[in-house]
Each structure stands twice: as structure tokens, then as C-alpha cells.
Amino acid sequence: MTPSTSRGAIVVGASSGMGAAIVRRLVADGIEVVALDLAAAQWPAGLGATTGSIDVTDTEGVARAITDAAAHLAHLDIVVNCAGILGPVTPTLETDQETFSRIVGLNLGGAFAVTRAALAHLVPQGFGRIIHIASIAGKEGNPQMAAYSASKAGVIGMVKAIGREYAASGVTVNAIAPASIDTPLIQGMTAERREVQKSLIPMGRFGTAEEIAGLVAYIASPDSSFTTGFVFDASGGRATY
Ligand SMILES: NC(=O)c1ccc[n+]([C@@H]2O[C@H](COP(=O)([O-])OP(=O)(O)OC[C@H]3O[C@@H](n4cnc5c(N)ncnc54)[C@H](O)[C@@H]3O)[C@@H](O)[C@H]2O)c1
Numbered sequence: 001m002t003p004s005t006s007r008g009a010i011v012v013g014a015s016s017g018m019g020a021a022i023v024r025r026l027v028a029d030g031i032e033v034v035a036l037d038l039a040a041a042q043w044p045a046g047l048g049a050t051t052g053s054i055d056v057t058d059t060e061g062v063a064r065a066i067t068d069a070a071a072h073l074a075h076l077d078i079v080v081n082c083a084g085i086l087g088p089v090t091p092t093l094e095t096d097q098e099t100f101s102r103i104v105g106l107n108l109g110g111a112f113a114v115t116r117a118a119l120a121h122l123v124p125q126g127f128g129r130i131i132h133i134a135s136i137a138g139k140e141g142n143p144q145m146a147a148y149s150a151s152k153a154g155v156i157g158m159v160k161a162i163g164r165e166y167a168a169s170g171v172t173v174n175a176i177a178p179a180s181i182d183t184p185l186i187q188g189m190t191a192e193r194r195e196v197q198k199s200l201i202p203m204g205r206f207g208t209a210e211e212i213a214g215l216v217a218y219i220a221s222p223d224s225s226f227t228t229g230f231v232f233d234a235s236g237g238r239a240t241y
Pocket of ligand 1: 013018083133177185
């Protein structure tokens with residue numbers, strides 16, 4: 001099946017950083033967007049999208065929020081999940097089990113909840129694009145970020161599994177694995193840690209949220225029709241695979 005001429009998208013984790021940039025890019029491309037984030041989110045002005053609340057750790061709430069957002073759109077084609085937290089950057093021996101579970105539960109459990117809710121709407125229509133923001137931390141493992149790295153490695157494994165499972169359905173499931181992108185997430189790191197992160201990038205700079213949004217726009221487009229279960233690189237040359 002081909003996508004409808006008027007495309008619609010839901011962006012989760014959309015009030016900040018990459019999510020907000022992705023909303024702006026999709027809206028600029030003529031796509032109707034519902035932007036979702038935590039109820040407490042401060043929405044930037046002029047986003048051009050309908051906004052609503054979602055907590056990706058609340059599985060039933062995720063299903064409800066995606067259903068409500070889909071009902072609001074003329075047509076749902078694209079679901080992008082940007083919800084995620086870094087958590088404390090601390091030695092493993094100073095990281096308790098509860099912290100590990102909380103970060104993995106939000107970043108990976110949330111990604112699964114959003115994927116399931118999205119598939120329920122997209123598979124019956126025979127077309128769709130599901131895109132997650134994983135991380136290069138999930139490929140390489142960042143020291144002192146065991147929970148974050150594990151959660152993003154989990155997102156990568158999940159996308160490969162579900163992408164293959166639904167490969168014949170017309171719905172593609174992919175991820176992007178960015179290196180450090182200049183958003184509030186890394187602005188919360190110490191200056192020293194940010195320099196370490198930057199030094200790992202051969203281009204010698206952080207990526208921008210707009211660069212990630214451009215890649216999302218491509219993956220979400222009908223042109224990206226033969227790629228699923230894949231992890232796109234956006235790492236300024238850092239990734240070796
Ligand atoms: N910035 C980076 O360097 C970088 C690199 C690789 C991957 N990522 C990933 O990209 C994604 C976007 O991050 P960002 O850099 O734009 O950070 P950000 O902090 O600006 O945005 C994250 C968004 O997720 C939302 N969120 C957090 N918990 C949520 C929950 N329970 N339910 C719904 N929404 C929730 C936040 O409110 C926020 O709007 C994250 O998954 C992050 O792990 C970031």
C-alpha cells in the first residue's frame with residue numbers, strides 16, 4: 001500500500017531537543033503533527049503542532065495517548081520516539097539497581113510501549129514508519145553510563161527484531177544512533193564530560209538537533225522504502241559500524 005497524500009505524524013518526547021526539531025522539520029515538510037511529552041513539559045513557542053501529554057513509563061497511558069493522537073490526525077503515517085533520559089553519569093559501583101531499572105524502564109520499556117501502540121494503528125493500514133532515537137552509547141558503551149548504554153543497546157536490538165518481524169507489513173521500524181547532539185540532555189553534563197564526548201567525534205563538534213531531524217525526515221519519507229530493522233548513523237565519523 002502507498003502512503004496517503006496528506007501525511008500525519010506523532011512525535012513522542014517532542015517538547016525539547018531533537019524531538020522539537022523533528023516536529024518543526026516535519027511540519028515544514030507539510031506533515032500534520034501531534035507532539036507529545038510529559039504533562040509538565042514546557043512547549044516551545046511556534047511549534048506548529050497540536051500538543052498533548054504522554055508518559056512512556058505508563059504503558060496503558062501510552063496506548064491511549066497514541067490512539068487519541070491518531071484520531072486527531074487526518075492520517076497517521078509516522079511515529080517518532082525521542083523520549084529518553086541520560087540519568088546520572090556515575091561509576092557503576094555508585095549506581096544502584098533502582099537507578100539502572102528506572103533508566104532502562106524509561107528508555108527501552110518506553111520505546112517498546114510506543115512501538116506496540118504504533119504498530120496497532122499502522123499495521124492494519126499496511127503502511128507506516130516507526131523511528132526511535134537510540135544512541136552510539138548503545139553500540140560502543142559509554143563508561144559511567146551503563147544503564148543508559150544498556151537501554152540504548154536494547155533499543156537497537158528491539159528495532160532489529162521488530163523491523164524483521166514486520167518487514168512484510170509495509171511498516172518499517174528503524175533507529176538512529178547519534179553521537180553527542182547539542183541539546184538539553186548533554187547540556188546537563190559537566191563541562192569536562194562534554195569535552196570528553198566531543199573529543200570522540202572525528203568532525204570535532206557536536207551534532208545539531210536539525211541534522212537529526214533531517215535524517216528523520218528522510219527515514220519517514222516514502223523514498224526510504226527498502227530499509228527496516230536498521231540503525232542509521234549520525235555520529236560525525238565516530239561510529240565504526
Ligand atoms: N543529546 C544527545 O547527545 C543524544 C545522543 C544520542 C541519543 N540521544 C537520545 O535522543 C533522545 C532525545 O534526546 P534529546 O537530546 O533531544 O534530549 P532532551 O532532554 O532535550 O529531550 C528528551 C525529551 O524526552 C522527554 N521525556 C523524558 N521522560 C519522558 C517520559 N517518561 N515520557 C515522555 N517523554 C519523556 C523529555 O521531557 C524531553 O522532552 C533521547 O532518547 C536521548 O537518549 C541523545
